[in-house]
Amino acid sequence: MADQPVVHVAHLQKRFGQVQAVADVSFEVFPGEIFGLLGPNGAGKTTTIRMMLDIFRPDGGAVSIFGGPMEEAKKPRIGYLPEERGLYRDPKLEPTLLYLAQLKGLEPAEARRRLEAWLRRFDLYEHRAKKVKELSHGMQQKAQLIAALIHEPELLIIDEPFAGLDPVNTRLVKTIIKEQAAAGRTVIMSTHQLHQVEALCERIALIHEGRTVLYGELAAIKQRFAGEAVEVAGEGDFASLAGVRSAQRVDGGWHLVLDAGTTPQVLLRQIAARDDLTVHRFEVAYPSLDDIFIAVVAGQEAVGHA
Amino acid sequence: MRERRAVWIVARHEYGRMVHRKAFLLMTFGLPLLYLVIFAFIIFFISRGSGMPLGYVDLAGVIPASPQMPEMFDREPPPVAFPDVESGKEAVRNGEIVGLYVLPSDYLRSGEVVLYVGERSPSEEEQSFFAEFIRCNLVSGVKDEAVRRRLLDGPRYVTRTVETGRLSGGVHVVGLAVAIGAAVVFYLLLMLSSNYLLQAVADEKANRTIEMLFTSISPRALIVGKGLGLTAVALTQLLSWGMMVVLGFLYFALRPGSSITLDPSLIPWGDLGIAFLFFLPSYLLLAAMMIALGAVSEDARQGQQLSAFLSLSFYAPLFFITQIITDPGGALAVGLSFFPTTAFLVLMIRRVMGVVPWWQVALSWVVLTASAAGMLIVAARFFRVWMLRYGSGLSLRKVREWLRGGRHA
Numbered sequence: 031m032a033d034q035p036v037v038h039v040a041h042l043q044k045r046f047g048q049v050q051a052v053a054d055v056s057f058e059v060f061p062g063e064i065f066g067l068l069g070p071n072g073a074g075k076t077t078t079i080r081m082m083l084d085i086f087r088p089d090g091g092a093v094s095i096f097g098g099p100m101e102e103a104k105k106p107r108i109g110y111l112p113e114e115r116g117l118y119r120d121p122k123l124e125p126t127l128l129y130l131a132q133l134k135g136l137e138p139a140e141a142r143r144r145l146e147a148w149l150r151r152f153d154l155y156e157h158r159a160k161k162v163k164e165l166s167h168g169m170q171q172k173a174q175l176i177a178a179l180i181h182e183p184e185l186l187i188i189d190e191p192f193a194g195l196d197p198v199n200t201r202l203v204k205t206i207i208k209e210q211a212a213a214g215r216t217v218i219m220s221t222h223q224l225h226q227v228e229a230l231c232e233r234i235a236l237i238h239e240g241r242t243v244l245y246g247e248l249a250a251i252k253q254r255f256a257g258e259a260v261e262v263a264g265e266g267d268f269a270s271l272a273g274v275r276s277a278q279r280v281d282g283g284w285h286l287v288l289d290a291g292t293t294p295q296v297l298l299r300q301i302a303a304r305d306d307l308t309v310h311r312f313e314v315a316y317p318s319l320d321d322i323f324i325a326v327v328a329g330q331e332a333v334g335h336a
Numbered sequence: 337m338r339e340r341r342a343v344w345i346v347a348r349h350e351y352g353r354m355v356h357r358k359a360f361l362l363m364t365f366g367l368p369l370l371y372l373v374i375f376a377f378i379i380f381f382i383s384r385g386s387g388m389p390l391g392y393v394d395l396a397g398v399i400p401a402s403p404q405m406p407e408m409f410d411r412e413p414p415p416v417a418f419p420d421v422e423s424g425k426e427a428v429r430n431g432e433i434v435g436l437y438v439l440p441s442d443y444l445r446s447g448e449v450v451l452y453v454g455e456r457s458p459s460e461e462e463q464s465f466f467a468e469f470i471r472c473n474l475v476s477g478v479k480d481e482a483v484r485r486r487l488l489d490g491p492r493y494v495t496r497t498v499e500t501g502r503l504s505g506g507v508h509v510v511g512l513a514v515a516i517g518a519a520v521v522f523y524l525l526l527m528l529s530s531n532y533l534l535q536a537v538a539d540e541k542a543n544r545t546i547e548m549l550f551t552s553i554s555p556r557a558l559i560v561g562k563g564l565g566l567t568a569v570a571l572t573q574l575l576s577w578g579m580m581v582v583l584g585f586l587y588f589a590l591r592p593g594s595s596i597t598l599d600p601s602l603i604p605w606g607d608l609g610i611a612f613l614f615f616l617p618s619y620l621l622l623a624a625m626m627i628a629l630g631a632v633s634e635d636a637r638q639g640q641q642l643s644a645f646l647s648l649s650f651y652a653p654l655f656f657i658t659q660i661i662t663d664p665g666g667a668l669a670v671g672l673s674f675f676p677t678t679a680f681l682v683l684m685i686r687r688v689m690g691v692v693p694w695w696q697v698a699l700s701w702v703v704l705t706a707s708a709a710g711m712l713i714v715a716a717r718f719f720r721v722w723m724l725r726y727g728s729g730l731s732l733r734k735v736r737e738w739l740r741g742g743r744h745a
Binding site: 085105116 | 338345346349546547553723724
């Protein structure tokens with residue numbers, strides 16, 4: 031990453047009374063990437079975002095947005111979908127979104143033009159004259175996403191974007207997030223639904239109990255936690271291979287856990303040398319983010335208890 | 337530039353949101369209309385003529401055989417003359433006339449007129465008509481039209497103060513009416529609007545739009561915009577009520593026989609101008625104080641309890657009304673003229689009671705306006721402090737600490 035980071039967060043700390051909401055969070059986000067800020071509920075993700083946006087003042091650490099502290103002039107460059115959703119309830123949908131778009135610096139005519147396109151995209155156009163309180167939870171969520179996107183921000187921060195969405199709308203939101211990144215915009219996505227980000231994020235920071243416990247490229251992290259197992263589909267008794275500590279039949283294939291010192295390459299050479307084994311598929315068994323998270327947390331607790 | 341635009345957008349949005357509420361429409365147009373209807377209804381019944389003529393017996397010989405009719409009462413039927421009291425009384429009993437006026441032989445000396453009534457009495461309008469009827473027939477013998485007119489209309493007093501030549505005296509009553517009207521309207525608005533002023537940011541706090549707004553504009557733009565928008569709402573109410581007063585005034589002024597004169601020189605333009613000039617910053621100050629309180633209140637109940645104390649500072653002129661009236665140039669009255677929450681009404685009262693030097697009016701307005709603007713900034717800082725403590729409660733110590741620091745507010 032040769033570019034200057036859009037967001038630089040260094041050793042952030044925040045305490046609310048007796049609760050240390052954020053203890054030590056650090057990460058950088060670069061232009062045009064989709065960055066995942068991950069962690070279970072209560073990990074400190076939302077507090078970190080609020081400190082990034084100067085809603086909260088950190089007790090310690092530093093935040094840099096677009097190369098400096100958060101300032102009024104930078105607000106129109108940022109789109110934000112907060113975790114605590116909400117819109118004015120009594121006004122109608124269209125004027126409410128026009129108001130929010132104008133606060134982000136759009137001229138009324140331009141805001142109206144863009145809004146129509148977004149309303150159609152999110153299947154809300156027919157509901158534009160309804161009062162916000164008459165819309166379903168999912169519709170209100172989509173409306174807020176429009177408010178975060180309409181001014182085409184350089185940095186889009188979306189907190190739990192899939193919460194409350196059905197599968198169809200979840201797919202739509204994923205598509206839009208990818209489009210934003212393809213258009214050169216930076217996206218920070220915070221979620222506790224780790225599986226949702228696997229296909230979206232290039233890099234992640236995993237936060238647990240207010241600390242960054244994993245940070246970096248998703249592929250590298252998976253690589254780091256992989257290596258001890260392979261998935262094989264084919265014919266023959268794969269359990270008989272040397273260096274296989276345990277073998278399990280999974281969905282018609284094999285999940286082979288390797289001994290220490292046995293690499294997938296060594297195993298593949300063995301299979302190729304044997305006539306009684308036929309391979310249809312061979313791949314390193316990458317753990318899911320959920321598995322990695324559990325492994326990391328379990329490791330931390332083990333260290334903590336030692 | 338961006339901040340000014342944001343203030344304007346918020347103010348316009350706040351204004352639009354408020355004026356589309358049913359409660360606003362009801363208060364702005366419904367309430368005065370209701371008062372107007374009730375007032376008109378009462379006036380109508382008080383002044384309603386019976387449609388029947390009045391009768392009179394002229395034992396004093398002051399009304400000629402072919403009497404003159406008053407110019408302003410052309411819709412009243414001409415009074416019927418009776419030769420004696422008994423026949424007149426009989427006509428009252430039979431319902432032929434609504435009342436019988438008897439002018440005794442010593443009327444010119446005593447001025448006494450006896451009115452005989454039956455089941456009902458002549459209305460105020462009918463009584464005024466008969467008084468005018470006697471007056472115009474009494475002066476009908478005067479040849480000089482100007483003298484006759486003066487006798488009918490009486491003198492018109494115009495008194496000017498020695499120091500400034502400013503009109504007083506004759507327009508004193510109207511000036512007093514303006515002061516009382518200003519006080520009534522201001523306190524009415526204070527009562528009607530303090531709750532929604534207190535709730536100005538409560539909506540955003542409750543519906544959780546606060547984070548979206550805060551990441552779009554500054555707290556100052558939000559609070560100043562809201563303050564201006566809500567002041568514009570109050571101004572709309574004020575103007576609509578003012579319009580109704582003017583319409584009511586015109587209605588009564590243009591009625592036949594009305595004693596109200598439509599003379600622009602009698603309108604206390606100075607008092608009205610001062611009232612208007614002081615109303616805006618006074619209300620803005622009230623709005624800013626309530627918004628500040630609402631911004632840091634954890635719930636509506638807490639805010640309402642504290643707002644009662646704030647309201648008291650606006651009611652203060654009423655506690656000292658006797659001292660202000662008896663000594664409008666005294667230290668207390670002058671001092672209260674420079675205190676932001678009391679300046680408006682104290683100055684209005686002082687102007688009615690005597691002469692207020694222009695430098696005092698100007699200084700009072702400057703102090704008031706600066707206070708209103710300053711209070712808006714304080715409200716924005718309060719709001720920012722609340723935001724920083726979002727979700728974790730707020731202590732007075734924190735408010736003090738941040739006000740002292742004032743960072744990012």
